[in-house]
Amino acid sequence: xxxxxLAVYVGADREQKLLEGARREGEITIYTSAQTSDLGPxxxxxxxxxxxRANLWRAGSEVVLNRALQEARAGRHTVDVVExxxxxxxxxxxxxxxxxxxxxxxxxxxxxxxxxHGEWVGTRLNVFVQAYNTKMVRKEDLPKTWEELLDPKxxxxxxIEAEDSDWLAGIFGELGxxxxxxxxxxxxxxxxxxVRKGHTLLTQLVASxxxxxxxxxxxxxxxxxxxEGAPIDWxxxxxxxxxxxxxxVARHAPHPHAAVLFYDFELSEEGQRIIAxxxxxxxxxxxxxxxxxxxxxxxxxxxxxxxYDKWKNLYMSLFGGGR
Numbered sequence: 001x002x003x004x005x006l007a008v009y010v011g012a013d014r015e016q017k018l019l020e021g022a023r024r025e026g027e028i029t030i031y032t033s034a035q036t037s038d039l040g041p042x043x044x045x046x047x048x049x050x051x052x053r054a055n056l057w058r059a060g061s062e063v064v065l066n067r068a069l070q071e072a073r074a075g076r077h078t079v080d081v082v083e084x085x086x087x088x089x090x091x092x093x094x095x096x097x098x099x100x101x102x103x104x105x106x107x108x109x110x111x112x113x114x115x116x117h118g119e120w121v122g123t124r125l126n127v128f129v130q131a132y133n134t135k136m137v138r139k140e141d142l143p144k145t146w147e148e149l150l151d152p153k154x155x156x157x158x159x160i161e162a163e164d165s166d167w168l169a170g171i172f173g174e175l176g177x178x179x180x181x182x183x184x185x186x187x188x189x190x191x192x193x194x195v196r197k198g199h200t201l202l203t204q205l206v207a208s209x210x211x212x213x214x215x216x217x218x219x220x221x222x223x224x225x226x227x228e229g230a231p232i233d234w235x236x237x238x239x240x241x242x243x244x245x246x247x248x249v250a251r252h253a254p255h256p257h258a259a260v261l262f263y264d265f266e267l268s269e270e271g272q273r274i275i276a277x278x279x280x281x282x283x284x285x286x287x288x289x290x291x292x293x294x295x296x297x298x299x300x301x302x303x304x305x306x307x308y309d310k311w312k313n314l315y316m317s318l319f320g321g322g323r
Contacts, residue, residue: 003256021257028258033061077252080259086301089120098248105267113283122244159211165311170241223279
């Protein structure tokens with residue numbers, strides 16, 4: 001069966017058909033931007049359950065996108081599955097690299113995880129939250145509004161990641177652009193904001209105390225460090241800003257059975273529990289996490305593409321570049 005045939009097959013023997021074909025294929029190639037320590041457990045569980053060898057290639061999300069684009073344009077069909085950020089997956093969909101999939105697991109997912117075209121699906125949420133060093137900031141002193149960060153006590157204590165323009169789009173959707181521009185310009189003017197490149201680095205700087213309070217970190221990274229005993233915790237000012245990241249199957253996957261089988265596995269309750277164990281927020285409603293009770297504003301991946309220049313330029317004008 002071709003990728004297209006497998007994509008829409010929903011018979012009761014779907015998994016069996018996929019498994020039989022995947023074992024004939026013997027392997028799968030996955031391109032990902034996820035840390036090996038985060039996606040690795042999902043891949044290892046897939047290999048152990050089905051006996052299919054996975055070839056994992058990892059790079060930054062933009063590099064993953066560029067490699068997939070270059071190979072597709074050259075007619076080289078190497079990749080089976082792409083597992084990366086939502087905006088990059090949306091770009092691949094627009095370039096007709098990905099195959100629309102119908103999966104029985106879609107019914108278990110939250111609505112923002114499902115794309116209208118069906119060519120990729122959200123497997124987990126990148127949730128932007130605020131984080132603080134618990135030795136340097138008391139919980140009772142945490143701000144409840146952005147305006148509270150104008151207090152002089154925050155001077156020299158604030159940090160932000162260098163490229164979180166999609167977070168800004170979500171925040172301005174909540175605050176309105178006029179209020180948002182005003183408050184963040186005033187915060188930078190009065191108390192300063194240290195701009196750092198890389199979410200992992202910024203989270204580590206909060207844990208070390210170099211940046212006592214960060215306006216943007218990914219909740220899973222702060223939670224990972226907290227669980228390891230670092231003096232860090234996270235909170236939210238207003239709604240948390242969330243963006244689905246996910247998985248897509250290549251339209252010309254050389255191992256189509258294995259590709260669709262992996263797609264289903266990552267969306268299954270078993271795969272989603274592994275994702276939750278890494279402190280990510282899975283998109284399956286079957287999995288309970290602390291963030292299920294946190295109000296969220298979702299940023300559509302299309303905004304990150306179609307309005308990229310607007311939000312990038314506004315972000316730079318407010319906060320400047322990183323180091």
